Amino acid sequence: KKLTEERKVIIVGAGIAGIAAAKTLHENGVDDFVILEGSDRIGGRMRQVEFGGVKVEIGANWVQGLGNNPIWELAQRYNFSGKISNYDDVIIRNKTGSDVTEQAEGAWERLGTAQESLKALRKKIRENKLPDVSMRVALKLGGWKPKTPIEKAIEYFDYEFEYADPPEVTSLNNTGRNSEDFTDEEYFLTDQRGFGHIVDRLSSEFLSPNDTRRQLNKVVQTVNWTDAGVTITTVDGSTYRGEYGLMTVSVGVLENEVIDFTPDLPSWKVEEIYQFRMGQYCKIFLKFPRKFWDNSEFILYAGSLWPQYAIWQNLEAPGIFPNGTNILLVTAVASEVQRIELQSDEATQQEVMAVLRNMYGNNIPEPESILVPRWLTNPLFFGAYSNWPIHVTARDFQKLAAPVGRLYFGGEATHPRYNGYVQGGYLSGIDQANAILKCMQKGICQSYRPDVSKGTSVAPAVFAVLLLLLLAAILVVYGYI
Ligand SMILES: Cc1cc2nc3c(=O)[nH]c(=O)nc-3n(C[C@H](O)[C@H](O)[C@H](O)COP(=O)(O)OP(=O)(O)OC[C@H]3O[C@@H](n4cnc5c(N)ncnc54)[C@H](O)[C@@H]3O)c2cc1C
Structure with a gap:
């Protein structure tokens, strides 16, 4: 050509x-x-797109790690608006819409205990160079295996929502490599210039x-x-x-x-x-004529259809968008995403509305619009x-x-x-x-040689120069030059 x-x-x-x-x-x-x-x-x-009167992030949204993070430095330098969140403002509703947040306290505690044991196991694996295990194995060894809808919903919030993949396929050893830089607080960006x-x-x-x-x-x-x-x-x-x-x-x-x-x-x-x-993560935005949901920042749905549509974000929570924006965000992850991306937006709307009616009754309005980004079926991603x-x-x-x-x-x-x-x-x-x-x-070029134990080696050209220098030195020593 x-x-x-x-x-x-x-x-x-x-x-x-x-x-x-x-x-x-x-x-x-x-x-x-x-x-x-x-x-x-x-x-x-x-990537930010216009939806329901504001601009929303359909891709990256959180500055994760407010410690040693160059992106946090840039966000501050450019004066990005957003909300610091510690994921604490959560309400949990069951499949009949009852508030079961208090009932979940014991489950959070047990999950917390399992997470402490998980951290100890990770430390042991790293220090003794033991084989890696999945998060699922580590949680089970720590005494946690979710069975009830509440347990499943809170685990989903802590794992799939972060890693875009279930604990079964997520590494124990690798997660937390960066935990020193990642604080409990993260920054949810709402700046209208976009991430x-x-x-x-x-x-x-x-x-x-x-x-x-x-x-x-x-x-x-x-x-x-x-x-x-x-x-x-x-x-x-x-x-x-x-x-x-x-x-x-x-x-x-x-x-x-x-x-x-x-x-x-x-x-x-x-x-x-x-x-x-690639983990799969789909942020579905819904614009309603009026707000009918809880004021909490996060609304977890502990319904029988788990894991469908378990994590809802109230985009009118303090520090996010102004009252009257009337936008809800629900996130689907992992295997759910393929199904959602391949079906029509109307089908997805029917599914999410069924969940919302379970939580808030039949008198809630239909959304004015829905946005279903498609990262999995986009050949550029x-x-x-x-x-x-x-x-x-x-x-x-x-x-x-x-x-x-x-x-x-x-x-x-x-x-x-x-x-x-x-x-x-x-x-x-x-x-x-x-x-x-x-x-x-x-002239120092990285290369990987399957038979070399270190990840980098000196480029062939540099080797050739070193060899010539060695030869010259030998000739000088023996008086040939
Ligand atoms: C839904 C979602 C939520 C996320 N949430 C967060 C978050 O909250 N916080 C966070 O830190 N990170 C988040 N991420 C991850 C973050 O967005 C990425 O890690 C980061 O943006 C990747 O940057 P990159 O330059 O490596 O890759 P990309 O941004 O993918 O850049 C690669 C570029 O290559 C182009 N390209 C692909 N194929 C070709 C081709 N054949 N020819 C020419 N060009 C091509 C693409 O169009 C793209 O522009 C999220 C991502 C998604 C999708």
């Missing part, structure tokens, strides 16, 4: 990882890059409004990688050649083979791509965020991020400490750009 552009670095994806990577290159004197983004906007999974404004601000620091290095609607189709560089083609027939390539697409995109790699990715890389999985698989070690993250030839890999899933989170995407972009810079400017 005719060559469209030749650049030093080609970045695939303009989510926070791709933009942070490009900014890092720019700050280190490398401006010869292009960012290829498949959609018509930057920001990726940080993605962070990406806009970062990009405006080094890209002009019509900068041709940010190319939208460029869906990457093939990636040819070698030790000398990459050649990338897009669906519209353009071809780009670069000395370096950086993929920041989700692990879901890599798993679904929408991008064709030549030569095939090595088996150690394929192993990692399929070891990780194939899911919400990477989960924390059982048995994954720091080395697996190194392998997922390790380059093949001159093709590097970033994005939230590759960050060993904050995978799944916005800060994971951001930090991975910076890390991978630094790895490219090190290779480009110092």
Whole structure:
């Protein structure tokens, strides 16, 4: 195909990882890059849309970790409005609508006790390098296995709502890697500029409004990688050649083979791509003519249809949207999401209304509108965020991020400490750009060799130079030169 552009670095994806990577290159004197983004906007999974008179976040919404978190620093720098939440303002209703919050106290206590035991087991596993187990195993060993609708609802609130996957498939060892940075409080962002404004601000620091290095609607189709560089083609027939390539697409995109790699990715890389999985998370927004629900921030439905529609958020709780906004948010996760995404919005509306009538009676109004985002069936994402698989070690993250030839890999899933989170995407972009810079400017290039025990090795070129130096030294010692 005719060559469209030749650049030093080609970045695939303009989510926070791709933009942070490009900014890092720019700050280190490398401006010869292009960012290829498949959609018509930057920001990726940080996305706000207009709904019911306000702008709501259909992707990332919480700044998670108000301690050592660069995203929290940026949110403060840009003066983002939102609400600090500690998830304490909760009411639980059963399938006939009775308030069973008090009845749940014993269950919360038992879950809390099991969580203490879970933490102790995690510590033991880490200290003694024992095999990882699932959260389910750890909870059961701590004396917790939910049986009643109340128990199921509160477990769902603590686990699926966070990890987008059930405790059965979530790693004990990996969750909590970042717990020192994650406080009990998190920030629910309501700023009408959107969470993605962070990406806009970062990009405006080094890209002009019509900068041709940010190319939208460029869906990457093939990636040819070698030790000398990459050649990338897009669906519209353009071809780009670069000395370096950086993929920041989700692990879901890599798993679904929408991008064709030549030569095939090595088996150690394929192993990692399929070891990780995308959690599923669907935020359903409903706009009503009037508010009829509880004032609490969270409303848990402990109904018989569990786990359908268990977690409701009152978006009129203090600090969120003004009274009269009349918007409820219900979150579906894990296996529920596929069913919801594949059915019509009308079918979903009927299901959620059945649950709301159970909680609030038959006299509640129908919603004026419903918003069902579809991340799983979107071929630019194939899911919400990477989960924390059982048995994954720091080395697996190194392998997922390790380059093949001159093709590097970033994005939230590759960050060993904050995978799944916005800060994971951001930090991975910076890390991978630094790895490219090190290779480009110092000749120290990361590579993964299945037979080498450490995750990185010195590039062949550096080996050759060292060998020549050694030879020269020997010749000098023996008086040949
Ligand atoms: C519903 C939901 C809720 C979430 N909640 C939170 C939260 O509350 N807090 C939090 O910290 N995180 C949350 N996350 C996760 C967070 O949004 C992500 O971890 C982060 O935004 C990922 O950034 P990234 O740059 O790694 O990937 P992405 O944002 O996915 O960027 C990759 C880019 O690549 C593009 N792309 C894909 N395929 C191609 C192709 N073939 N060609 C060209 N371009 C392509 C995509 O369009 C995308 O723009 C949530 C995510 C979702 C979906």
